[in-house]
Amino acid sequence: MTDGAKKKILIDTDPGIDDSMAILLAFASPEIDVVGLSTVFGNTGGDVTTQNALRLVELAGRPDIPVARGAEKPLLRPFTGKGWHVHGKNGLGEVEFPEPKVQPDKRRAATFIIDTIMANPGEITLVPLGPLTNVALAVATEPRIAANVKEVVLMGGAASVPGNASPVAEANIRNDPEAAHIVFHAGWPVTMIGLDVTMKTKMTRDDLDRLKAANSPWTDFIHAVTRHYLNFYESLGITDGMPIHDSSAMAYVIDPSLFETKHVYTDVDHQSEHHHGQTVPDWRGQRERDPNVNVALDVDSDRFLAMYERRLTEARP
Ligand code: BDR
Numbered sequence: 001m002t003d004g005a006k007k008k009i010l011i012d013t014d015p016g017i018d019d020s021m022a023i024l025l026a027f028a029s030p031e032i033d034v035v036g037l038s039t040v041f042g043n044t045g046g047d048v049t050t051q052n053a054l055r056l057v058e059l060a061g062r063p064d065i066p067v068a069r070g071a072e073k074p075l076l077r078p079f080t081g082k083g084w085h086v087h088g089k090n091g092l093g094e095v096e097f098p099e100p101k102v103q104p105d106k107r108r109a110a111t112f113i114i115d116t117i118m119a120n121p122g123e124i125t126l127v128p129l130g131p132l133t134n135v136a137l138a139v140a141t142e143p144r145i146a147a148n149v150k151e152v153v154l155m156g157g158a159a160s161v162p163g164n165a166s167p168v169a170e171a172n173i174r175n176d177p178e179a180a181h182i183v184f185h186a187g188w189p190v191t192m193i194g195l196d197v198t199m200k201t202k203m204t205r206d207d208l209d210r211l212k213a214a215n216s217p218w219t220d221f222i223h224a225v226t227r228h229y230l231n232f233y234e235s236l237g238i239t240d241g242m243p244i245h246d247s248s249a250m251a252y253v254i255d256p257s258l259f260e261t262k263h264v265y266t267d268v269d270h271q272s273e274h275h276h277g278q279t280v281p282d283w284r285g286q287r288e289r290d291p292n293v294n295v296a297l298d299v300d301s302d303r304f305l306a307m308y309e310r311r312l313t314e315a316r317p
């Protein structure tokens with residue numbers, strides 16, 4: 001596949017164990033050209049997520065790809081650090097890795113996002129995998145990116161299922177609901193890959209052992225960092241595997257036919273004391289607004305998991 005035919009993506013991320021798996025899926029996919037990473041607080045602090053993103057471009061053999069450090073806290077709220085118990089304080093399941101050699105880009109994430117989209121009009125798919133703070137800052141600073149982005153495919157939200165960070169809210173949206181509200185209403189094409197589909201695609205210990213048998217630096221890395229994440233989900237009583245949330249957004253970018261979606265007006269609650277971060281699709285059109293979000297409702301998880309395994313075991317980093 002020529003570079004011209006590839007989808008150019010910019011990944012905004014808080015790595016993060018499942019973020020790392022999604023980023024490696026992107027690098028293992030011939031349809032995808034990763035043009036940059038921007039980092040955000042979320043699963044752990046912004047200093048650590050940035051170091052991890054730098055480690056990932058090195059692991060991918062692509063230290064040339066810019067990594068821009070972004071927001072350290074939500075727009076209006078304190079950063080709580082609640083992702084630590086899921087991803088470990090180092091964001092990579094407490095597995096120690098050497099310091100990365102490459103340095104972050106000199107620009108902050110919002111500027112980097114604006115520069116990248118405006119330099120490639122109509123070509124960039126923005127893939128946010130963490131709280132939406134950088135993306136909100138970017139579109140508030142330069143609203144023309146809304147007309148110049150190809151699309152926004154984000155992991156976040158829960159349309160018709162319970163939340164994971166509160167009874168109704170998914171963690172990425174809950175971590176910065178004001179930012180999510182801005183992003184959902186920015187007038188650009190948004191696809192929401194939320195818990196409705198990500199909780200349907202779980203990887204088991206056996207799946208991860210088969211990945212490891214491929215003996216590549218990428219599959220070794222995935223196997224090592226997922227021990228902590230598996231234990232976390234098992235401690236919740238989820239014993240049929242771990243949801244690979246962020247990889248679901250990447251899978252949509254690679255092959256949207258894996259998903260069933262519905263275009264519907266969707267709001268983000270950022271005002272209620274207990275329910276902030278809830279994503280609320282107006283299924284019956286009662287608010288009489290135009291659809292603004294393409295909401296993922298179902299996924300062919302067998303086909304998706306087979307694709308993940310094939311891509312990662314066949315990739316020759
Ligand atoms: C999301 O929250 C984070 O813990 C994961 O990386 C994912 O982006 C799932 O709710």
Ligand code: CA
Pocket residue numbers: 013014015016018019042043129130246
């Ligand atoms: Ca994430």
